[in-house]
Amino acid sequence: MPSTPNYLWELEDLLGQGATASVYKARNKKSGEEVAVKVFNNTSYLRPFEVQMREFEMLGKLNHINIVKLFAVEETGSPKQKVLVMEYCSSGSLLSVLEEPENAFGLSESEFLIVVQCVVAGMNHLRENGIVHRDIKPGNIMRLIGEDGRSIYKLTDFGAARQLQDDETFISLYGTEEYLHPDMYERAVLRKPQQKVYGVTVDLWSIGVTFYHAASGSLPFIPYGGPRNNKKIMHKITAEKPPGAIAGVQQKENGSIQWIYELPVTCRLSEGLRTQLEAILPNILEADQEKCWGFDQFFAETNNILERMVIHVFSLPQARMHTVYIHHYNSVAKLMDVVAKKTGVAPERQAYFYEGHLYPINPTLQAQHLSKTTEQHPFIVIGCENEGRMGVAYKDPAFDFPRFLPSIDVTADCSIAKNVVSAVYQTLRVTQSLLTCQEFILRGTYWLIENLKAECCRITEKKSAMMSYFHCIYSTENRNTRLYNAAYKESAIDIQDQGECQKKLQLIRNTLSSCSHSQDKESMLGFLLLEVTKDQDYIRMDTSTDRLKHCLQKMQLIFKEFKKRKHNPRLSYNEEQIHKLDKINLANLAKKVLTIFQEEIVQKYQAALSGHSSRMRTISEIQNHLRLVNGYLTTCVQDLRSYEESANHTVDRLAQRVQQTCVVQPNHSPGSSYNGPAQQELTARMLKLRDQMKSVSYELEKNNGIIERLNVS
Known part of the structure; x- marks a missing residue:
């Protein structure tokens, strides 16, 4: 059984494997505590010594709930192999979550918001320490279930990370091709020589692809035959994406590219959240590094979403649920204006029910003073008769049912x-x-x-x-x-x-x-x-x-x-x-x-x-x-x-x-x-x-x- 002075594991307990290392579930020899050990192979030692030491140095600087913790650096085997002893995340990665059939069309709204919050917080800690990750993808975002039953996502795998300030650049290539910035993709995957340098915003591109993947259940850029089978078209889609587009799909061989500007209707996110996300994705999925947002703006815009309160409003005339994202300090009048845009019911005609009673609405109050709503207990707004489209917007699931091939192919x-x-x-x-x-x-x-x-x-x-x-x-x-x-x-x-x-x-x-x-x-x-x-x-x-x-x-x-x-x-x-x-x-x-x-x-x-x-x-x-x-x-x-x-x-x-x-x-005289x-x-x-x-x-x-x-x- 492989081991270090303080930890041991079995080869069957493999958690993940890469080009330079394998990750196993291990146990502390004294306490029995479960940890993850990253064991480097011989290929890793062919790299320059400073590159080998980089991951140790990076993890040693970081201390955040949304970054996998480094407990120790030990050695095993003969010849001696470096082993990173890290925090064990028992619920797999974000990729394993997305590969579950239940999440084939994206995460639920509540889970997606947790992913965004954790990734943004973890990336913010990296930027505070001047670190660029260079391999952000769902497989490098680990999941842990907290004591309250909620997911906690943590960034991991800092083998490609390096120290880099906002105004610095690099020329070395790392990353996973589906999540790789098109400039890096051209050189690393297509092997085309170029003189371009890369900045910290390449992480933003990877985050954009990851967020789209988590929201929709699929990658945003898909050439005919798949990203790895049609690499030239893959690069063409990412490099030539028009402004405002967040995805591109080629349906037929040698066919035109269908540009997509909104998340799919099958997405499990509410219209209110989709609108917020669709305003961010085009600005981080930007091939031109000069036009791409910087991290400061990215953090500001994502936190602007995360800081909002959610108000659930069911429009009785429309027979449709609306989820309104609004700041606590916004007035109720702001909410009524948003509801008017979504339902067509003017603010002065809006009346609200809540839990069976007419709910008094004071437009001058702050939204935080409203009663708390949920998906099961929303406000129900009434008003003039609706003349637009009624009901839930959905795609007939029949289109998503594939047919089995007559031959037997277990894969x-x-x-x-x-x-x-x-x-x-x-x-x-x-x-x-x-x-x-x-x-x-x-x-x-x-x-x-x-x-x-x-x-x-x-x-x-x-x-x-x-x-x-x-x-x-x-x-x-x-x-x-x-x-x-x-x-x-x-x-x-x-x-x-x-x-x-x-x-x-x-x-x-x-x-x-x-x-x-x-x-x-x-x-x-x-x-x-x-x-x-x-x-x-x-x-x-x-x-x-x-x-x-x-x-x-x-x-x-x-x-x-x-x-x-x-x-x-x-x-x-x-x-x-x-x-x-x-x-x-x-x-x-x-x-x-x-x-x-x-x-x-x-x-x-x-x-x-x-x-x-x-x-x-x-x-x-x-x-x-x-x-x-x-x-x-x-x-x-x-x-x-x-x-x-x-x-x-x-x-x-x-x-x-x-x-x-x-x-x-009585004042008149007698007579x-x-x-x-x-x-x-x-x-x-x-x-x-x-x-x-x-x-x-x-x-x-x-x-x-x-x-x-x-x-x-």
Whole structure:
């Protein structure tokens, strides 16, 4: 068993192998702690001594959570071989993560952000120490699971690294060709002589390719036949990439290059994050080193993404989820502007639901004061009826299902089986997105209908109160008229034009009468609510996801057997027959998956969108009706309040006249004409009028109380 004074390992525990060294999982002889040992072979000693020592020196300078730690430098074997004892990352590399069928279309959004954060932090530490890595790729980014269950990614393999400041250059060649800057590729891979020198930004190109690979699951630059089989076209794609493009693919032999400016729709990142990333990639995937961003700008732009908070907003009119990346200190008005661009709902028309309740939105507040949202618990925005494309944007997974070749080729069959399993993972994700969309449609519609039902009740109550108010005002007006006529019995100079008053009151009565059918609308909403509740029950009982998962489990077991056979290509007759049956079984399971998806899931989803569109039109009509009725009631209350002020004015004038009459009469001398029975009768009548006016004032105050209580304005 190979060993050093303090560590030992088995040759079967190989973790990785390169041109100059092999990496094994080893153990500390005393503590049993697992470590990784990098054992250099004889080829490595053919390099200049300063190059051999460079990796030791580099790792000795570095100390960061996102860089693999160097524990010791020891020797083994005879002749003595240098051994680097390093931190062991038990979860493989980023490349091994991307090679899993589940991640064939890229990492999940949360995992991708962790990769970006770790790589940026690790590279920042390298630049602070004036080091250029020169071989950034997914295989040199190791993964460790932290105590909180989250991934930690660490840069490793500093065999090509060297000390280099921002303004310095180098001419030596290192790196992996798919991730190599086109200038270095031309000289190292195509073997073309050139006088170019290279700066630290060559690492940025490699980071750009790595980020694209992690986001999409595939390399950005792919000539026909593959990068390693068509090297001239590979260089042509990378060197001639137009500004703004982030990928280039050649579909046919000697065919034109298709330039790509956006991440693929199959990418698992949200539109909000894709937009941010698509603004960075063209500026680091830049062949002209003079035009490429520097590290300072790269760090600033990537940290600008990482520092943002994420707000999940489901647009009910669009039936689509939006993920908004916004700074904590941005105002809510900024969020509303972003939502307006994504949904077409103007900020002044936006209303938000959160956990079943209307959520008060204050545009002046900072976004950090909003309630925390998740993919399962987003804000649901409502507004005017959407006229654009509705629903989830997705690619039909059927295009990603490959077919098996009739002949037996265990290597090719294993590759095809992996692609089939990957396509099933993607189908499952699309299915979950479509079901989640339906759940949010029904959840948001339910909340909206309940809110409108409550609004119907409020408007019905307001209308009822308004009718009571109207009748009180009408009664008060008639009593005022009688009192006015009684007080001014012998004078018609100040008498109101009763015909005009009656005409205005009749107009108000007609307006109130037109504010009808709110109860009909409430009944209509009740019917819609029953529909939504029934659909929610159907969604809860849906078994399509479970059936797809069941198929996937069976397919994973077959794929596992294919991987075993790949390492032993010589099959016996019986093994060949079993292999053929496994291929048939895998193909039948793939057909079943597609049948479930296309004939059940998609059809139900399309029906749900159609039903949602119809419901939203009905709800929009009801909303417009309620808005119109509320406007009528507002006009009525303003008119009635105007009448109330007029009535108050009349009562005040009557009160002054009665007061003057009651005060003046006793001052006349006995025997005057004012002391007769007629005068006594007038005084008594005036006192009675005063008591009646108190009753009128009480009625007016009561009317005001009704309106203020209902807050009708």
